[in-house]
Amino acid sequence: MSDESHETTADNADGQRSHKRKPDLDTVYTINPDGSRNVLQVADVRGRWTVRKYFFYYFLIAVYVAAPWITVGGHPMVLVDIPARAAYLMGATFTNQDFHLFFFVLIGAGIGLFVATSLFGRVWCGFACPQTVFMEGVFRPIERLLEGDRIARLKRSKHGGGGAGGALRKAAKHAAYIFLSWNFAVAFMCYFIPTRTMATLVPFFGGHVTALAWCLFWTALLYFDYSWFREQTCLIICPYGRLQATLVDYDTIIIGYDKKRGEPRHHGVDTGGDCIDCRRCVDVCPTGIDIRNGLQMECIGCTNCIDACDEIMDKIAKPRGLVRFDSSRGFETGKSRLLRPRFFLYGAIIAVLATLFVMRATSREEFQVTVMRSQGLPFTIENGTIRNLYTLHLQNKTDRTRVFKVTPATGALADHVGVEYIIPQDRFEIPALGDRRLAAFVSMPMTSFVESQPFAFTITDSTGGISQDIKVTFLGP
Ligand code: SF4
Ligand code: SF4
Incomplete structure (x- = not known):
């Protein structure tokens, strides 16, 4: 592309460098040829997609802020309790032993994103990604409110910032950004600290340095991102845009952009x-590209250009939809095909993963037992008796205190003559999500010993009436 084709009128907040550039397919518009940042001043837009989008953004923000405050089954709807090594989700309790279930969630989410992208392009980026939701739904509107529209902001930046009035507007904007970043950071921390505890901590965090440090860290990150880094997160950091071409x-x-209808472009009607x-x-x-150059990695599917062009088409009395949602096939032939093999393939994979997840999640045991042989010698012999020592580790995976009982299982070794079980404490309580280790001895006369004899302990949850047999092997000389 020639240098000439990059030229355009002023488009930059600093009013110095980018006024000679316009978006093209060879360069990233927000990065100047010398590597410096080309700061965008994004114009305001109104239209049907903007209205739909804003409804959805505010719905998502409301869910994000409210979720930790809603109680389901006596626990927050969503809470990851790191010190207790537990998580609560929609009334279900998960412990660190259930961590494998996140495999299904992560893979399912990844494939869900693939399906959405394969059907509707970057619908996630434009409508649901937190970066877009907060940037376009909260921080950008505040900038417009306090610093004016694009023209006003460009004028001010070209005239040294607009004097005291301009500085005051900027200060107000940054103060609002810091305030909101802090609140969104605290809302995020409510996913890790119960809201009742958080309510007592904010704002001074007396003695809770770790919680305060995390809130400050997220505040700083959000403020940096939404006040300055902005679209660079999508263009430089996020890998998803680069995957787009393969999906x-x-x-x-x-x-x-409907090239067939729009070209040759010209200034007359x-x-x-x-x-x-x-x-x-x-x-x-918001990423500074020209949709008329075709599908680009920088396009986050925000729909701004649809509403902007529809507004122009209305003004010049032409049909809307010069820029619109359509498939490449649709733009070329006027016909689209939504359902195709990859949709069914992805759908089948998601259905299998969802089924496996539900099966695993609903068949989880309420307590878990592991048995370990004592360290050192596998057995001891004393006065003609062989003795094996075991350590039983019980984990209560529920959110209620449970009473457990340990007994020898019937059958196998239990029927041998002279076999003796010593379980120092065979009935005990384990608090919610707690665990306990206890020792158990099994002894047998050498005369009764037959090599490698299996047997089992029965652990009964007296509260829930569920029992589990845990098998071990009796070892001897
Ligand atoms: S090209 Fe259009 S849809 Fe894509 S990011 Fe820019 S304004 Fe949004
Ligand atoms: S808004 Fe529509 S008419 Fe204006 S440049 Fe873009 S595509 Fe062309």
Whole structure:
């Protein structure tokens, strides 16, 4: 592309470098050729997609803030209690022993994202990614409210910041950003610290240095991201955009520009295609790209350019949809095909994973027992008697105190003459999510010994009436 084709009018908050550049397919528009940042001043947009999007953003933010405060089955709807090595989700309790279930959740979420991308492009980025939801739903509107629209911000930045008034606006914006970042950070920490505890900690965190340090860390990160780093998170850090090329196909519904209808673009209304080259779709783009250049890694599917172009089409009395949701096939032939083999394949994989997850989650035992042989000698012999020592480790996986009983299982070794079990404490309590280790001795006269004899301890949860047999082997000379 020639240098000439990169030229455009001023488009930059600093008003110095980027006024000669316009988005192209060869460079990242937000990075200047010398490596410096090309700060975007994104224009405001209104339209049907913006309204839908904002409803969804605020719904998600409400869920994010409220979820830890809602109680299901006596526990927060979502809580990861790291000190207790437990997690609560929609009334179910999970311990560290259930960690493998997250495999299904993570793989399911990954494949879900693949399916969504394969069908609807970057719908996740535009509608549900926290980066977009908070940036476009909260921080950008505050910037517009306190610093004015794009034109006002550009003017101020070109005139030394706009004097005392401009500095005051900027200070107010940053104060609001820090305040909101702090609140969103505290809301995030409520997923790890019960809200009742958090309510007593905020704002001074008397003595709880770790909780305070985490809140400050997340506040700083959010403030840095939403006040300065912004679209660079999507363009530089997030790997998902780079995967896009492998996930979308000819039939994926993407946001695109109808070249057939729009070209040749021109500044008049009555000649050529429908695009009047007003660049409104570029001005509203939060990643600074030109949708007319085709599908690009930088496009986060935010729909701003659809509403911006529809607004222009209304003004020039042309049909809406020059920029719209459609598949590459749709843009070329006018026909789209939503259901295709990969949709059914991904769907089947998700169904299998979901079934496995539900089966595993619902068949979880309420307590877990492991038995270990004592360290050192596997057995001892004293006065013609062989003795084996075991350590039983019991873990109560429920959120209630339970009473357990340990007894020898019937059958096998229990029937041998002279076999003796010594379980110093055969009935005991384990608190919610707690665990306990206890010793058990089994002895047998040498005359009764037959090599490697299996037997079992029966552990009964007296509270719930459930029992488990745990098998071990009696060893001797
Ligand atoms: S907003 Fe529409 S008419 Fe204006 S430049 Fe973009 S595509 Fe063309
Ligand atoms: S090209 Fe359109 S949909 Fe993509 S990021 Fe820019 S404004 Fe959003």
